[in-house]
Amino acid sequence: MAAEAIPEMLGTVTVPPEQVDEFDALGHTVVRGLASPDEIAAFRPAIEDAVRRATTRARPLDERDTYGKAFLQVPNLCASDPVVRAFTFAARFARVAAELLRVDGVRLYHDQALFKEPGGGHTPWHQDQVYWPLDSDRSITMWMPLVDVPADVGSMTFVDGSHRHGDLGSWVIGDESEAGFDELIRDRGFVTSTHGAMRAGDATFHTGWTLHRAGANETDLLRSVMTVIYVADGIRVGPVDSPARQLDQMFWLGGAAPGSLVDGPGNPLLWPAS
Ligand SMILES: O=C(O)CCC(=O)C(=O)O
Known part of the structure; x- marks a missing residue:
């Protein structure tokens, strides 16, 4: 791919202080128009191609x-294509992540596409x-749709303030987490909210401990979403105390031992931009 085909992401977006306070309290927010329609039009084909290449052998929905x-979950797209890399490394996005976390800098943890197919489940x-x-x-996590997402497909639903509780159940994603958290939300009287329909280029942000889900896709639309996960500069590798965390340690932290700084080649500083 010729270098000139890589879209330039000029300009910054600043989050108002009230919104940062709200993010702190709720653990989630939405930033409308974080990428422009022209920028999305420039990035979307490369992201969709990369997902297509990675998912040619996906089994039919009813066999999953x-x-x-x-x-369809495709991680580490930035490694496969310089255009996708420009999206994942965009300073405009990373700066918003740093502002919301109230930190001076953020590093890449990893990126992933999450495409909910027509007929896809919750x-x-x-x-x-x-x-x-x-x-x-x-x-x-920044979660950005590459297509307009109507209300009947919807964006994620979050449990307000759940991040303040840390680990609420240690469930990995599945039927058990859905049932267990449904019960917990009911029992504790937690409040849920969603940012509803989204335009391509809008983005939600949520913290690592914010409890969330998304509804099924009963439409004919492919809900193509790209996500980028950031961590604050200066944090360290924590306990590797489950098979899921062992995989992440290997894939996204270069195998770094607990206690090491998260600063390896797979975790470049994205804000401040160099
Ligand atoms: O896209 C989805 O349906 C869920 C996304 C999600 O759980 C996340 O980005 O953390």
Whole structure:
């Protein structure tokens, strides 16, 4: 791919202080228009091609389990294509992540595409950080649709303030996490909220401990979403105390031992941009 085909991401987006306070309290927020329609049009083909290449052997939906039905999940797309790399490494996105976490800098943890197919199932309740061996709660996901997502497909539903409770159940994503967290939300009287329909280029942000789910896709639309996960600069590898965390330690932390700084070649500093 010629270098000139890589879209330039000029300009910054600043989050108002009230929104940072709200993010702190709720553990999630939405930033509308974080990428422009032209930028999305420039990035989307490369991201969709990379997902297509990685999922040619995906089994039919009715042969998959609940997790498999929720989405086509393709991680580390930035390694496969310089255009996708420009999206994942965009300073504009990383700066918003740093502002929301109230930290000076953020590093890449990893990126992943999450494409919910037509007829795709719900994404069960879960907390991302159950998978992430990090010694800090300063982790955050940007979730950006590449197509307009109507209300009947919907974006994620979050449990307000759930990040303040840390690990609420250690369930990995599946039927057990959906049922267990449904009960927990009822028992504790937790409040849920969603940012509803989204335009391509809008983005939600949620922390690693924010409890969340997404509904099924009963439409003909492919809900193509790209995510980037950031961690605060200066955090360390935490306990590697489950098979899921062992995998993440290997894939996203270069095998670094608990207690080591998260600063390896797979975790470049994305903000401040160099
Ligand atoms: O896209 C989805 O359905 C769920 C996404 C999610 O759980 C996440 O980005 O943490």
